[in-house]
Each structure stands twice: as C-alpha cells, then as structure tokens.
Amino acid sequence: MAILFCKMFLLTNVNVRYNINLSITVVNRNEGMILTKIIVLIAGLAIIGFMVWWFFGKHEVAEVSADVSDNSQSIDVEVNGGYSPETVVLKQGVPAILNFTRKDKSSCLDRVVFSDFGINQALPINEEQQIEIDTTKPGEYQWACGMDMFHGKVIVK
Numbered sequence: 001m002a003i004l005f006c007k008m009f010l011l012t013n014v015n016v017r018y019n020i021n022l023s024i025t026v027v028n029r030n031e032g033m034i035l036t037k038i039i040v041l042i043a044g045l046a047i048i049g050f051m052v053w054w055f056f057g058k059h060e061v062a063e064v065s066a067d068v069s070d071n072s073q074s075i076d077v078e079v080n081g082g083y084s085p086e087t088v089v090l091k092q093g094v095p096a097i098l099n100f101t102r103k104d105k106s107s108c109l110d111r112v113v114f115s116d117f118g119i120n121q122a123l124p125i126n127e128e129q130q131i132e133i134d135t136t137k138p139g140e141y142q143w144a145c146g147m148d149m150f151h152g153k154v155i156v157k
C-alpha cells in the first residue's frame with residue numbers, strides 16, 4: 001500500500017514536472033517570439049539606417065562646392081569609371097577651372113564634352129587638363145564623355 005501510494009506520488013510528481021516543463025516551454029516560446037520581433041525590429045532599423053547613410057554618403061561624395069579665393073575657383077575631377085565628383089557647384093561670376101584627370105584606361109572616357117560651352121576636350125591618361133567654365137550665367141550645365149554615356153553636372157549659382 002505504501003509502495004502504491006509512493007508510486008502514485010511519483011506519478012503525480014512526474015505529471016507536475018511535465019506540466020511545469022510544458023508551461024516553461026510555452027513561456028520560452030512566447031519569449032522567443034518577442035525576441036524574434038525585437039531582432040526583426042533591430043534588423044529593420046539597421047537597414048533603414050544603412051539606406052540613410054548610403055543616400056547621404058553618396059550625396060556628399062557626388063557633390064562638391066568650389067573653394068573661392070582671390071577671384072578664382074577650381075575643383076579637381078577624377079575620371080575613373082565615371083566622374084568624381086559628379087556634381088560641381090560653382091559661384092556665379094567667379095572665373096572657374098575644372099581640373100580633369102583621367103585615371104581610367106578605357107577610351108570611353110578619353111574625351112569630356114560640355115555641349116553648353118562648346119567644349120570637347122581630350123583627356124590623356126594621368127594628365128591633368130584644365131577646363132575653363134563660364135560662370136556668368138547661373139544654371140545647370142551637363143558634361144559627358146565623348147559617347148554621352150557618363151555624365152557630370154556643373155551648377156552655377
């Protein structure tokens with residue numbers, strides 16, 4: 001009788017343990033879901049942050065304003081798989097020079113064309129070419145490679 005009672009107790013004990021284990025598992029599953037949500041949230045925020053950084057990062061690299069000193073301004077433009085910077089901001093009325101240096105071996109970028117100013121300048125590799133830009137009129141002026149494939153822009157304001 002005592003043994004039976006003991007066995008029953010053991011059985012209930014096992015049941016209780018099982019129940020506790022089950023409820024812990026349920027709690028863990030809920031916590032897991034919360035954790036998953038937090039991870040998804042953090043990942044989402046990280047992606048948004050990265051996109052913002054990428055957008056502003058590119059923006060900063062792409063656009064450069066000239067330093068104006070002694071009634072002259074100049075900007076160096078590197079030609080290598082495109083133009084860096086792609087957008088150049090010049091001050092209106094101040095004589096401006098863009099220094100183009102081609103580091104790209106491809107013949108695609110061996111000329112730079114400013115159709116608004118009638119400029120079609122050869123860019124020998126690794127040689128700085130000075131291009132005078134007329135800044136008398138404010139506006140946006142595109143430049144391109146000889147084949148009109150790569151583009152850059154001068155903003156006079």
Ligand SMILES: [Cu+2]
Pocket residue numbers: 107108109145146147148149150
């Ligand atoms: Cu080209």
